[in-house]
Amino acid sequence: MSDFLQLLMSGLATGSIYALAALGFTLLWQASGTINFAQGEFVMLPAFIMIVLMQMDVSFVASVALTCALSVFLLGWLFKRGLVDPLFKYGMMPIVVATIGLSIAMRNGVRAGYSAQPLNFPSLFPENLYHIAGVTISNSDIGTFVMALVLVLLTQGFITKTVTGRAMQAVAQNTESAAVLGINVPRMIFYTFAINALLAVAAALLITPTYLAKFDMGESLGNKAFFAAIIGGFNNSNGALLGGLLVGVCENLAAAYISPAYKDAVALLIFMVVILFKPQGLLGRKEERKV
Amino acid sequence: MKKLTLLFISACIVALLIVPFFLKTYGVHLLTTWLIFIIATMGLNLTTGYAGQKSLGQAAFFGIGAYTVAIFLKMGISFWLGLPVGALICFLVGVLLGFPALRVQTIYLAFATLGFNTAIWLVMRNEEWLTGGTFGMNNIARPSLLDFNLDNNRNFYFLVLFVTLVMALLLWKLIESPWGKSFTALRDNPIRAESLGIHIRKYTLMSFAIGAAYAGVAGGLYACLVQFIDPALFTVGASIMMYLMVVVGGPGYFFGPVLGSAVGVVLPEWLRFAQAWYLFIFGTAVILLMIWLPDGLLSIPERLRSKKLAKEASKARSLKAIHAQQSSNQEGGVSL
Numbered sequence: 001m002s003d004f005l006q007l008l009m010s011g012l013a014t015g016s017i018y019a020l021a022a023l024g025f026t027l028l029w030q031a032s033g034t035i036n037f038a039q040g041e042f043v044m045l046p047a048f049i050m051i052v053l054m055q056m057d058v059s060f061v062a063s064v065a066l067t068c069a070l071s072v073f074l075l076g077w078l079f080k081r082g083l084v085d086p087l088f089k090y091g092m093m094p095i096v097v098a099t100i101g102l103s104i105a106m107r108n109g110v111r112a113g114y115s116a117q118p119l120n121f122p123s124l125f126p127e128n129l130y131h132i133a134g135v136t137i138s139n140s141d142i143g144t145f146v147m148a149l150v151l152v153l154l155t156q157g158f159i160t161k162t163v164t165g166r167a168m169q170a171v172a173q174n175t176e177s178a179a180v181l182g183i184n185v186p187r188m189i190f191y192t193f194a195i196n197a198l199l200a201v202a203a204a205l206l207i208t209p210t211y212l213a214k215f216d217m218g219e220s221l222g223n224k225a226f227f228a229a230i231i232g233g234f235n236n237s238n239g240a241l242l243g244g245l246l247v248g249v250c251e252n253l254a255a256a257y258i259s260p261a262y263k264d265a266v267a268l269l270i271f272m273v274v275i276l277f278k279p280q281g282l283l284g285r286k287e288e289r290k291v
Numbered sequence: 292m293k294k295l296t297l298l299f300i301s302a303c304i305v306a307l308l309i310v311p312f313f314l315k316t317y318g319v320h321l322l323t324t325w326l327i328f329i330i331a332t333m334g335l336n337l338t339t340g341y342a343g344q345k346s347l348g349q350a351a352f353f354g355i356g357a358y359t360v361a362i363f364l365k366m367g368i369s370f371w372l373g374l375p376v377g378a379l380i381c382f383l384v385g386v387l388l389g390f391p392a393l394r395v396q397t398i399y400l401a402f403a404t405l406g407f408n409t410a411i412w413l414v415m416r417n418e419e420w421l422t423g424g425t426f427g428m429n430n431i432a433r434p435s436l437l438d439f440n441l442d443n444n445r446n447f448y449f450l451v452l453f454v455t456l457v458m459a460l461l462l463w464k465l466i467e468s469p470w471g472k473s474f475t476a477l478r479d480n481p482i483r484a485e486s487l488g489i490h491i492r493k494y495t496l497m498s499f500a501i502g503a504a505y506a507g508v509a510g511g512l513y514a515c516l517v518q519f520i521d522p523a524l525f526t527v528g529a530s531i532m533m534y535l536m537v538v539v540g541g542p543g544y545f546f547g548p549v550l551g552s553a554v555g556v557v558l559p560e561w562l563r564f565a566q567a568w569y570l571f572i573f574g575t576a577v578i579l580l581m582i583w584l585p586d587g588l589l590s591i592p593e594r595l596r597s598k599k600l601a602k603e604a605s606k607a608r609s610l611k612a613i614h615a616q617q618s619s620n621q622e623g624g625v626s627l
Contacts, residue, residue: 083582087582090581092398094581094585095581096398097534097535097538097577097581098577098581098582100531100535101576101577101578101581102578103574104531104570104571105571105573105574105577107570107574108567108568108569108571108574109571109574112571113571219527223409230399230402261413261417265406265409265410265413267406268406268409271403271406272391275391275395275403276394
């Protein structure tokens with residue numbers, strides 16, 4: 001039983017990071033119909049920016065702040081302006097293909113231009129182990145889970161409670177009506193891209209201390225985030241949280257109780273079951289087909 | 292036009308027959324790899340380009356074909372049985388995977404196939420008793436045909452060339468048949484196709500499974516070409532690369548895969564000096580291609596033609612407008 005609780009806790013920690021990446025993914029989809037295949041690389045790049053800044057003797061806090069600004073510019077504004085805007089009129093698949101190209105370019109750009117080795121990253125949380133009723137829980141697991149959860153809830157609070165957030169939602173639901181109501185549509189869409197970039201920085205901060213910074217770290221993270229988003233429901237932001245936690249926990253339990261070698265197949269398995277019985281995802285709405 | 296195309300194709304085939312005599316071993320090897328990837332991406336072009344099903348799992352089928360041949364050879368069963376059996380297994384697995392996966396479209400299908408690829412890769416890596424695990428399978432023998440020795444690189448190249456041409460011809464016949472037309476109808480407007488009596492499920496499933504069988508054939512040939520296979524060859528990354536080859540060449544163009552495979556297989560060898568940066572450049576090129584030529588390289592002639600037509604049309608329009616103005620001026624007798 002104590003084993004189980006331990007596995008559950010570390011699964012929740014990993015799952016909450018998946019949820020962060022998945023949330024950005026669903027937000028982009030809702031606001032602009034963009035499916036970002038480079039989502040994993042969007043987490044990898046801030047990790048390397050922070051490492052470079054810290055090597056230049058910038059303090060940790062300052063380099064995080066700088067990375068946030070840089071990420072909003074590069075992964076938010078430039079990504080939207082350079083890739084999504086010109087391709088938007090062609091529909092979904094060209095954007096998908098272009099973001100695949102982007103992920104290849106980013107991954108190999110970092111490998112060729114900086115380093116192919118995995119690099120250490122300072123942990124946000126002091127390394128402490130707690131023993132509660134025979135269960136050993138690490139500080140970083142709790143910290144990661146709580147911080148990711150807070151970020152997800154904050155993002156959702158922002159979207160549902162503030163005026164700007166509601167305007168963003170209106171744009172996501174019906175762009176034309178939103179424009180008629182006087183909402184600045186391009187700006188709202190940009191906000192979504194900016195939030196996605198910030199969530200990516202947060203995910204980078206939480207995942208790199210445990211999994212190290214490597215040029216290809218985004219590959220599996222991106223995939224898990226996609227699966228999490230689809231499992232939870234593509235058009236529902238709560239779905240990202242549910243999907244992320246579900247994938248993280250099941251993966252961890254399967255690795256311990258079934259087979260560690262097939263850990264990576266768990267997300268696929270849940271995904272297959274979900275699309276067989278509820279193709280719109282656990283919390284998603286059905287979308288009408290149009291001729 | 293039709294005659295010209297035919298002439299061009301025959302010229303290309305003649306060139307493909309002569310060229311290997313002027314190449315060293317490595318050149319022949321590269322040419323063979325190119326042909327094999329043409330077979331695999333031709334299948335993917337059917338699934339993706341013609342039938343519109345976005346599949347990111349082609350490398351898994353490629354791997355199934357390769358491992359089938361390798362395992363058969365290890366058990367002492369002939370290559371000539373292994374190759375069709377590999378293709379058949381791919382076809383059946385394609386049907387089995389397509390059945391649940393094709394309930395969903397576009398991006399969902401892409402992820403289902405991507406996940407499937409991961410699963411197959413895990414099996415290749417973990418089931419050591421069957422696939423040799425991460426060590427892979429080595430000493431895969433080249434086949435022989437009657438007294439003809441295919442150990443020779445050039446002879447093996449001719450076998451692959453023959454198979455490629457046969458597979459291309461089959462695909463051409465398929466696309467030209469009412470069946471093939473149904474595929475494109477389905478891609479362009481599934482609901483309209485359905486209302487015209489095309490059974491969507493059946494056709495998407497077939498396009499997917501046939502595409503998979505093509506990858507199986509290619510994989511079987513590949514195993515014998517390189518004589519050593521390991522799971523690293525059949526990752527999700529490899530599938531994505533194959534998908535990009537189709538997209539770069541021009542999805543839905545018959546010769547798209549020929550060009551796409553050249554970009555994906557031959558060009559990297561040629562640009563060896565760029566090595567680490569090659570994939571960076573490739574990725575960037577894909578983005579630019581999507582922005583300027585979303586229908587692939589082979590859409591260039593069509594685009595030029597439509598541009599020319601548009602230009603002629605606008606010229607004709609302006610001429611007409613001038614004429615109309617002139618005649619109205621004459622009639623009214625008042626100049627502006």
